[in-house]
Amino acid sequence: MGYTQAELTAQLKAMGIDAGGTVLMHSSMKKIGDVEGGADTVLDALSEYMSDGLLVLPTHTWSYINAENPRYHVASSPTCVGILTELFRQRPGVVRSWHPTHSVAALGRDAAAFTAGDERFDTPCARGSAWGKLLDREAVILLAGVDFRRNTYIHGIEEWVDIPGRMTDGHEALITVLPDGTEIPVPSRRHCGLSWSQHFWKVEEVLERRGAWYRGQLGDAPVYVCSAVRLYEELKAMLEKDPHLFSDNEPLVPGAWD
Numbered sequence: 001m002g003y004t005q006a007e008l009t010a011q012l013k014a015m016g017i018d019a020g021g022t023v024l025m026h027s028s029m030k031k032i033g034d035v036e037g038g039a040d041t042v043l044d045a046l047s048e049y050m051s052d053g054l055l056v057l058p059t060h061t062w063s064y065i066n067a068e069n070p071r072y073h074v075a076s077s078p079t080c081v082g083i084l085t086e087l088f089r090q091r092p093g094v095v096r097s098w099h100p101t102h103s104v105a106a107l108g109r110d111a112a113a114f115t116a117g118d119e120r121f122d123t124p125c126a127r128g129s130a131w132g133k134l135l136d137r138e139a140v141i142l143l144a145g146v147d148f149r150r151n152t153y154i155h156g157i158e159e160w161v162d163i164p165g166r167m168t169d170g171h172e173a174l175i176t177v178l179p180d181g182t183e184i185p186v187p188s189r190r191h192c193g194l195s196w197s198q199h200f201w202k203v204e205e206v207l208e209r210r211g212a213w214y215r216g217q218l219g220d221a222p223v224y225v226c227s228a229v230r231l232y233e234e235l236k237a238m239l240e241k242d243p244h245l246f247s248d249n250e251p252l253v254p255g256a257w258d
Helices: 005-014 039-048 083-089 112-116 130-134 152-161 195-210 230-243
Strands: 022-027 054-056 069-071 104-108 142-145 171-179 184-188 211-219 221-228
Touching: 005 039, 005 211, 022 039, 022 083, 022 184, 039 083, 054 083, 054 112, 083 104, 104 112, 104 130, 112 130, 130 152, 130 230, 142 211, 152 195, 152 230, 195 211, 195 230, 221 230
Parallel strands: 022 054, 022 142, 069 171
Antiparallel strands: 054 104, 142 221, 171 184, 211 221
């Protein structure tokens, strides 16, 4: 027997998530495991639990939207970050942002306002974009069956602190195509250099000790329940102290951040 919608809802409640707040979730359906009704039941549980708030999922296309394939179609470009995100973006009432590589989709209170305007920025996670609005709204970020290496918000913090070497200097001529066929040029800088996000795991333990996240469960998946505010406060201070924090994949020096 798989998990029922009621059981998933009980797990969300047990994590203490504010049903009237803002939640962004990165996820692995495989890790969530056997659910009656599959991925749609997971989305039903999340959507109904957050019906008085705002539910956000990433709908990224960075893996294939580029200078050679520059057109991002808001209505039809598939996501590159998992089955839950692909199904979610197609659901009734869900609003998808217009950023060509790092879009999000949102359902619920202020969804249109939350997703509006991302195409005005030339970087993936600008402070004024949906990624910065997570901080403004004191959002909760759920990492369900994935770890900090999938936490796009940390890219945003690096961007806002202006860590060098993370972005291309030049722009790619990307284009957002709206459902009515309107084309919007979006000159875009991209993440470059190393796979920086593969190093984000380094700070998990110290940030847990500092209360920036705690543990939960959704289905079979372990969940990191992260405070957008606390992540920002702690990582901003750490990156200002050491801008090269994520420049290698070595564990933190014991005691250096206690």
